[in-house]
Amino acid sequence: MGQSVEIKDVWKSFGGFDAVRSATVKIQAGEFLSLLGPSGSGKSTLLMMVAGFLQPTSGKILIGDEDVTAVPANRRGIGMVFQKYALFPHMTVFENIAFPLKMRKLRRSEIESRVGQALDLVKLRDLGSRLPIQLSGGQQQRVAVARALVFEPPVLLMDEPLGALDKKLREEMQFEIKNLQQSLGVTMVYVTHDQEEALTMSDRVAVMNHGEMQQIADPKTLYREPGSPFVADFVGKMNLIEVTYVDQTASGALLKTAGGNRFSIQNLAVSTPDPERPMKIAARPETIALSRRNETSGTLLEGTIHQCVFMGSMTMVQVIVGPEDEVVYVQTEADASYKPGEVAYLEFDGSRTSLFAHGPDEN
Known part of the structure; x- marks a missing residue:
């Protein structure tokens, strides 16, 4: 037809x-x-x-x-x-x-x-x-x-x-x-x-x-x-975080937030690494793992729990990162027991994280 x-x-x-x-x-x-x-x-x-x-x-x-x-x-x-x-x-x-x-x-x-x-x-x-x-x-x-x-x-x-x-x-x-x-x-x-x-x-x-x-x-x-x-x-809930590339280490791509926090992401493809070029990483809430301790060999992004919102099948956790109070949303299990004010660590899945060049001519 x-x-x-x-x-x-x-x-x-x-x-x-x-x-x-x-x-x-x-x-x-x-x-x-x-x-x-x-x-x-x-x-x-x-x-x-x-x-x-x-x-x-x-x-x-x-x-x-x-x-x-x-x-x-x-x-x-x-x-x-x-x-x-x-x-x-x-x-x-x-x-x-x-x-x-x-x-x-x-x-x-x-x-x-x-x-x-x-x-x-x-x-x-x-x-x-x-x-x-x-x-x-x-x-x-x-x-x-x-x-x-x-x-x-x-x-x-x-x-x-x-x-x-x-x-x-x-x-x-x-x-x-x-x-x-x-x-x-x-x-x-x-x-x-x-x-x-x-x-x-x-x-x-x-x-x-x-x-x-x-x-x-x-x-x-x-x-x-x-x-x-x-x-x-x-399209959907997305965390967009401004970063700059620092180095490639054994634990992955080492990045730095606008507030100066350093963290690494394994398996993140950086096609043209340039320490001077601002970039944005894009990560869905469900692709970020949240933990109370940094138990990996890499460097995780440290933050503070701001709020936990129960949404039935899961809980959405707001994490404050850095001195500029940037909010990162993380999706966890419905019965997650995080409390506001707790220190937590964010681990990004590099295979499900996008990286974009960010400058005056980019969206």
């Missing part, structure tokens, strides 16, 4: 402001790609250009083998689900879903058949006669999805469709949308600012910031091997 979508060096400028800059990505037929980024990163603007509601300043957009850059939105055959659903309040659920089929002048019998199938697909068969106002937020979202899918589009675009739902319902709908996408084989382009949502649902994620695509990768690669400090910091 799905078709590929190719975005080739697309720019969108409003006056002197570049909302999207040189966006390039090939989305395979049947793939689920999320555009992830903070507010103002250009993700919704890019989606609107794929939909045809905005025209690129330059660049091309292809659906399948067809260049649709100048094709109006109503002739692209794309399904669209908006953030606020955009349901017609005076129409019933059935009439809302039937609307795109009536616009295509299908026979009444086929409209009834397709709407029935769409209602079954989103588990709303018994609610066809209700008005949108009589539905919950989750049910309205299902109607919007059914309306977008009923005419069997090859590409479905979604612009933060779960933002208005509570956490539990949002998580349930994430799996339902992903299951629908996989069962139908439709190509999905999904806009969100929620990192967990993007990682849960996507085959690949394109992280955007200031109109640019910072990194495009599958969720595991994005989480484990971020391509820049921005991606590392934006």
Whole structure:
């Protein structure tokens, strides 16, 4: 059912402001790609250009083998689900879903058949006669999805469709949308600012910031091997610590924090060691081991326990490091017994720690 979508060096400028800059990505037929980024990163603007509601300043957009850059939105055959659903309040659920089929002048019998199938697909068969106002937020979202899918589009675009739902319902709908996408084989382009949502649902994620695509990768690669400090910091919980390289010793790369604390990390790859160049190490809370004594042959980073937050399956520990009171987050077992004020030592897993050059031109 799905078709590929190719975005080739697309720019969108409003006056002197570049909302999207040189966006390039090939989305395979049947793939689920999320555009992830903070507010103002250009993700919704890019989606609107794929939909045809905005025209690129330059660049091309292809659906399948067809260049649709100048094709109006109503002739692209794309399904669209908006953030606020955009349901017609005076129409019933059935009439809302039937609307795109009536616009295509299908026979009444086929409209009834397709709407029935769409209602079954989103588990709303018994609610066809209700008005949108009589539905919950989750049910309205299902109607919007059914309306977008009923005419069997090859590409479905979604612009933060779960933002208005509570956490539990949002998580349930994430799996339902992903299951629908996989069962139908439709190509999905999904806009969100929620990192967990993007990682849960996507085959690949394109992280955007200031109109640019910072990194495009599958969720595991994005989480484990971020391509820049921005991606590392934006996707999931990440510790970013400014350091300078000191030396390579038997116990690993010897580093120094901005406050002067020295520590080593085994198995940390330092491609171009330069003692004068400031760098940042990026480490997830779950990749740092916490101990009360320095029992290794290397030099561990010393800190002071600031706070322990119980989070059910684990405890998040805040550790203050150095005279500048830098906070490092460490994930420990749920029953960890650390107390505020205790001295503790941090051991970094070099194989799961990223190192970035850091200067005036880096993010």
